[in-house]
Amino acid sequence: MDTGSAAPLLHAHGGLQAGRDPAAAHDHVGQCSPEASGGATFLRTCFNGLNALSGAGLLSIPYALAEGGWLSLVLLLVVAMVCCYTGQLLQTCMGASADVRGYPDIGALAFGVKGRFAVSAFMYAELYLVPIGFLIMEGDNLDKLFPGTSLSLGAGLLFSGKHLFIVLASIMILPTTWLRNLGVLAYVSASGVLASVVLVFCVLWAAVVDGVGFQGKGTMLNVSGLPTALGLYTFCYCGHAIFPTLCNSMKKKDKFSNVLVVCFVACTLNYGSMAILGYLMYGDDVESQVTLNLPEGKLSSKLAIYTALINPFSKYALMVTPVATAIEEKLLTGNKRFVSMLIRTFIVISTVIIALTVPFFGHLMALVGSLLSVVASMLLPCICYLKIFGTARCSRPEVAVIVMIIILGSLVAACGTYSSLQKIIHEF
Template sequence: MCTDKLANGGTTPHSPSDDSPDFEQPLLYAHGGLQAGKDSAAVHDHEAQCSPEDRGATSLRTCFNGLNALSGVGLLSIPYALAEGGWLSLVLLPVVAAVCCYMGQLLQRCMSTSPATRGYPDIGALAFGRKGRFAVSLFMYAELYLVAIGFLILEGDNLDKLFPGTSLSLGPGIVVSGKHLFIVLVSVVILPTMWLRNLSVLAYISASGVVASVVLVFCVLWAALVDGVGFQGKGRMLNVSGLPTALGLYTFCYCGHAVFPTLCNSMKEKDKFSKVLVICFVACTLNYGSMAILGYLMYGDDVESQVTLNLPVGKLSSKLAIYTTLINPFSKYALMLTPVATAIEEKLLAAGNKRSVKNMLLRTFIVVSTVVIALTVPFFGDLMAFVGSLLSVMVSMLLPCVCYLWIFGTARCSRAEVALIGMIIVLGSLVAAGGTYSSLQKIIHEF
């Protein structure tokens, strides 16, 4: 663990309560990460989203939000990821989970250096100034935005399977049907959740998403044991050419780092966030592993990018699985896009008390923009592989490592920790390069 040897002459971990004027404030303000005279509107805006200490979310509610951020869409694509890499690639899933959990711990340590650090972009600013804030914001918001688009594509695919042939006439010669119709309808249903600004309230919606993820696994198991699908899939032990895609999708399963700082700030007792992270990652890994094994045993290399698309039509388990799948994006869409919306509001909206209408209009526009792109790029599996390989690896692995080392310095960390972080940076870079190239090739081929 990193220690404050240079600042205090001892070996105790650095904490938010440490008074280190030579470390905390000069870094913060000299780099332009946060300005002392910053307009109070931004502070109030953060308070609207991240509850103050006496009104913050409990550990249980934060745990639900964390589980909701980590589980969901990746659960549907995890059998496809296993099919791409083969059975032996499954050993990489807990490895990726452990690395991503450790990265969450690093982000928390970075935040502990200053109480003014409110979100992931602030960590970038703390490390590298305005350029760091811009880089972190770019990758983070792009990841969250594309994940939200993936939610809409998923909803359209599964509703079209559940209600094939559905169409709606909007006038002479204008007919919207199938997947496109359902994407639009789903966005209308999801829109009110985007107007929620308090993560403590959003935890109730998150709880439904967590339950839905567990129910989904049982539905797939029911299809195999009761509805006659069985375990007939013949999978490969190892597919080296598919490993980049598999690793990208595995990483995508744990791409909640962009919202971790927001969740941490929303807690009453922020010192318990580390334990909450461990619980979330262990629970999600068990759920992901179960679904990967079930789906690959059932369908082998024929598994679709969403395992629900393989399930037999008309069976109760299939219908329940799809209905359960539809709950996940509803519960997660707002959680993913809330940091994006908050950042835009702070940048564009003027200070004042009459901001609610403007906030709603801005968040509505964000939803509309995701719908337009979802209608244009309908390749769920390839899109998620691209997000996982490039953006999730960058946000969940590379940026936490780089920011942590730059903020604390190698002199404040043990040699073992520096070596571990260096290894993660190298391997993460290889995964990002290989997975991005592979997924882009597939997207271009689909077009």
Template sequence: MEQSSSQSSAERGEAQRQTLHQSDDDQGTSFWRSCFNLLNTLSGVGLLSVPYALSEGGWLCLIIMLLIAISCFFTGLLIQKCMDSSSEINTNSTYPDIGERAFGNKGRWLISTFMCLELYLVAVEFLILEGDNLEKLFPYAYVHLGKLKLGAKQAFVLLVALVILPTTWLRNLGLLAYVSAGGVLATLVVVGCTLWIGAVDGVGFHEKGEMLGSLGGVMRALSLCSFCYAGHSIIPPLRNSMRDKTQFSKVLIFGFAVSTLTYGSMAILGNLMYGQHLHSQVTLNFPTNKTSSKVAIYTTVVNPITKYAIIVTPVATTVEDGIQALSRRRWDNNVAVIIMLTARTCLVISTVVVALTVPLFGPILAFVGAFLNVTLSFLFPCACYLKINAGARRFGIELCIILMILGLGSLIFVVGTYISIRDIIRGMSH
């Protein structure tokens, strides 16, 4: 049983490392490639929601965004210290391995569960995003299936799922990982188009916004900003893949600094353009009769399609490992392929069902940020570090910083989760 658990962990670690764009030689990934990998991880759909977060929380939430970025950078360093201080955490280790080193099997199980649930809901968000933005471009694309009439949004969610489904059947994600490297370029394109829409296409920068929003608005902003800096599950394989691991702290500095600059720029541009009229995705505010708007929306639509398979693969691998563990026998190749195809197809279908049932991009994003990302990026790294390193529990500056991060994380976790669930219930009732 222990051997099977170890093998599953190694397989998951290998799946994660395949999503990193490692160099082909055996010396490891270069410094700049590692910077790019981290930046690609941090540059996601959160870019579309930060203007809405700022409009909800007010201009002072820029300070909150910076505080969250610094906190997540610091907890990234804590994960690195956990790896450096323990000989039991080797070069094949993943985030759950650190949890197991700190708290045993319960730690591994807890972190793995939160990681899988996070990735699953991000995949759901991808489908909601696709439906929202394609409906923006083609609002009258209704589909009739017998007596069943599908609106444009529902039809596009199903269509995108059919396009994505074959990519989830691939075991080797090397090609998809290479294609998804365009994520950083896509981020720059969307920011550039937003600037062009405001400065050239006539929208302008006339909105003033609020200095500070309501308590609920501030908590939504905290939750959404927390989502933007969710990348801690990739830190162990990213650090282990580096040629010179002593430079990893500089990789963290680069990744978090550039992503914060990008998110901050997008938040400021969106608020000056649309203020309190912002949707949860800023692309839904863009005028569709402008070329720059179409470029931004199409870029937004294409990017998640290339990343969906990479996002759901760790979840699918965990499900397949669980099925094999329950069967208590080794499968031949044909059975393994059938199980893999069935599990991944059912996984895609389930994300479609959730996306069609709860098509609320902003509230779900806030829930993921408050409940899952805060746990993985704030609470677990601090708890694991304090457990593994006894010296860290002595009173000092480091412990004070950790306690402040735990306090901030706990606040977002409790209040942010409550508000996001309340928003989901209200959205479902309308």
């Protein structure tokens, strides 16, 4: 791209001067800026991208298919292609200035301070709510492994079932959030790619070997469930917050578009396989997490659940660290280490409270996907791209595609958010 013509825009907004903008500095830290030494190879960046896109969405994808029906698989492909395209738009926006290091910088490049605030708000809200889903998932699956477990603390305080396991999981996770250097956790979380493949294999094993079979016929199309399905599909591809960081980490940044294609194709095959398997096995009776349907006592079921439980322990801290770092940049005084631990402990406690209050994994993830992931993964990349480069520098077909994405994304966000909130309220 022509960086020379973009430079005046930078100075006009004044949002990306590294030495002058404290917001830019903490956004860089918050997103764990890439190591300056050498840069990552194509293969390693692909691995990191796959790890970013492979997560809790894999467990809920059969439920999403059940909500929308078999024909909604087409929408999964559409969402994948749209999110891959908007990821490439972010890469193009980064090419407009060498000062762009993270997603908030793109917002600042397009709209100045207000743009940085808007992008940061949606990004941090998404990073905060996803760990809540992790805790709910831990509680649900541990309750399936150890049914009937309870703990009495006296004075009428009794924790039982998944509420107990949510609290216990948070206690085990808490020390990992105190680590300032998450390099070790980053390597541990890389196991998420392998875990995603293992999960699909375990579900297939349960169907073929453990006798579950493929009895679920399902429905062709469920119009009323499409908003929820779209929200969950979008949640599966909500890696845009870290795409700029991954791009900057590469030795050859111009190859990042190829990385995106590889990651989205591989993840779509994995998500599609899990969706089809789970829906064929359990039909419309599939739970919000397919592991909750698996037969008790079987080795494949235990392996699937244990594999699903490992990921949150390594990824929880990585997700909340950008949020904690942003708060610390504003509040840290005196004993920085002690205050940092207090801030991170408070964040964990707050996520536990919400997880105990809204223990509906499928509905919460649909809400995150509809409200936050659609905005961060579809709308903001398109809007920022048009603002930075202008319609005059884009071809008519490109503008038409981007405008269509904005319109459809807005509809999905509105309908999906309303539907998810309605279902959460109905559950109370």
